Amino acid sequence: MFVWCSLWCLRYLIGGAASWNGGDLISEAKNGVVAVIIQYRLGVFGFLAGSQVKANGALNAGLLDQEFALKWIQKHISKFGGDPDRVTIWGESAGAGSVLQHVVARDGGTNPPLFRAAMSSSSFLPSQYPFNGAVPERIFSQVVSHTGCGSASDALSCLRAVNASTLQAANVNVSRSGFSGTYVSVPVVDGEFITQRPTQALRQGKVNGRALLAVTNTNEGRNFVNQSTATTVTASDYVLRLFPNLGDANAATVSRLYAGIGAPIDQANAIMGESIFICPTYFMLNAFPMASFKGEYAIPGGNHGDDVGFYFPSSRGTAFNNAAFRTSFSGAFMDFATSLDPNHKINSGNITPLWLQHLIGHSEMLFNRTVAGKPDIRPVTSGALLQRCAFWESVGNLTAQ
Template sequence: MRATLPLLALLSLAVAQAPAPVIDVGNAKYQGTVNAKNNISTYFGIRYAAAPVGDLRFRAPQSPPALVGVQRATTKPPRCLQASSGRSPTNPNPKSSLSGRAVQDHEDCLFLNVHFPGSTIPTRLLPVIVWIHGGRYIAGGASGFNGGDLIIRAKNGVVVVVIQYRLGIFGFLAGSKVKANGALNAGLLDQEFALKWVQQHISKFGGDPNQVTIWGESAGAGSVLQHVVARNGSTSPPLFRAAISSSSFLPSQHPFDGAVPERIFSQVVSQIGCGGAADALSCLRAAGVAKLQAANLRINHAGFYGTLVTVPVVDGDFITQRPSMALRQRRVNGEALLAVTNTHEGNGFVNQSTAATVKAANYALRLFPDLGAANAATVARLYAPVGSPISQVNAIMGESIFVCPTYSMLNAFPAASFKGEFAVPNGYHGVDQAFYFPSGRTPAFKNTAFIISFAGAFVDFATSLDPNEKIDSGNITPSRRARIHILTQGYMKVTKK
């Protein structure tokens, strides 16, 4: 009997992960696996762009090479090189605001995962959700998000794509020299390239390229915002019909050749030892990845506490003007928007150990050095009724970087926008992700009716452009135009603008 146990285990594994269909995406053929438990097919690690290494470093993404034979899409792809956000008590960029964890990740990381319901390709093309991970533009990856969770929530009514993109200095190094001989906002261009891949190939997986919804959380939601205003709101052909933003993230976005981006470029060049090179960017491309990653860690770690150094810039091409201006002018891509904020977005980005000493005016100036003393004093006066000084600065961070940009997005879609608030105590930033992707996470509020109603609203919107068109009969959310409280420990407001 003991001798048969390993065989039984192998047979069980084979049943749980059966081969999925072979799918030809032009440059390669991929074969994923079918999870017998939930009958969902998954393709891990599809290469949507060439490796951004060597001469392709700091350039726009390029088409992937041809691969011979059938590629086994069964292994989660490596994450892009990571960093962590600023930990400095002061802002190192005195004329504008903008990690310390070494990880074994890769520069060659432009992969995506595809999930579809069933063991065979759906015969009817289904709406598509493209998930853009968060992580402050310096961390995160596709592997932490099981697209099958969204398929289950949608009652097998969607196809899901989870993408990766370059991070930190690898994806967001800016400056005039990058503009001249490289690509600004390379991480955003990676995302756009992946969306173009979806348009070209997702029908082979059973997805409808005309019914694509982009969705992200935190920096992923910030990315969604960037794509909404991309190319002056006139991306041609369109890459998505709808957008979902969970905690829209919009830190200061400078011109590519502004003082802050140029200072950061100079710091990278200096730390790599390229200061005396005739062509600094060529020198950076020739540098070892370990040396670049060390600079990536140091530069991001030196940022003001909770803020980001390597973020999108106004590049004059993909992002033609400040996103706030584009939203005000309603120059947007997409037909409809669902946007959700959390009650306490800012707390995790503020150094809570400064509660005894922090002052609202001083904090506002450190967060936005161009604000000026008079405006900082006005901020302090406006936030004085909020409560203690630490509560005030938590609110300043949360509202300026997350909440206000969300309302700007909503106002840019006057005919079809929906607003939600995640307030399950304590409503901190990022806690809502466990409700969308429960695999490997534990929701803060374990109530089936709430989870169906809250998490279901997002897939409802992705399939019908209206979170009130319910897929799950167990969804207890009241009808359209209602502003509601669900249960006693949390609520989501769903309001059509």
């Protein structure tokens, strides 16, 4: 039986396995999968970096937790009726970002393989610095300061002795210190598990797994931009706050590329959503040139996280209570997990038309509704968006992605 492994959390900071009912996935797949939902360390507990952690600890501990679980699945899932050769990993938000990390892990050479396919919903790729870069070292110093370990001769040993509640308080305070919409406890390039910037590995085709299904939401960025700045924000100022190393010339290019997208606050929303969620998804799709499928969740307002209720209906409601849409949208994931092709439909009520592989005309499947309240599911292309994504890929060394 196929194995569906889910990695779920929000921004590598909050969330837990208990929030998601794996039984929903089993029901939607008509008992055709074994579902495993992984818990891993979050915040500074899972992603504290810096040279001292490298010297006497584990970088990207949260990702290593996930890898440990995937190895456990390989060893034990057959006892639950699962097939270790047919594992598909999937996540949303930072869970989807984790999927991306495992796709590029160990330069795409994880051996033995831990999964055969990957699925991502709103893949999250913020700036990912070298473990000993200025930003990770500053975050380490802030955590040390907040926990009273600033004067310790061995700061890491001091941190290990600190009460968990004190560490959690530091976790919250340091996380709140970042620019609005950005997060400090995220993966780093550690030189072992993640050997180079993810966009570099994807461009080189150094990936684990054989196939990919990826879905993004139309308005990924809105939830992460301070909407109260609508009267003052500009695209150039916003992008330099988001990516300080980008420089004035590139900021001017961003202003030009996003000039036609509504008001300045709409441009800021699009910059956040495309640079950190949508475009990295395209980069990942391109790394699976003959085996990738792309979908877009566009039910108004199409915000980040609005799609989650369709995957886990027992945990969260949905914005479109239509049986045919529910069957078709969530069914894409079930169908891909079992056959690596969303055209091989488990449920006869699935009304989605033929999926083309993404690189055939840069095709993707739109999941929307009509004004009359009917499902609107059809293939589309996004030429202007892809042009903006080409820019973001070209400056990956400056955005640290």
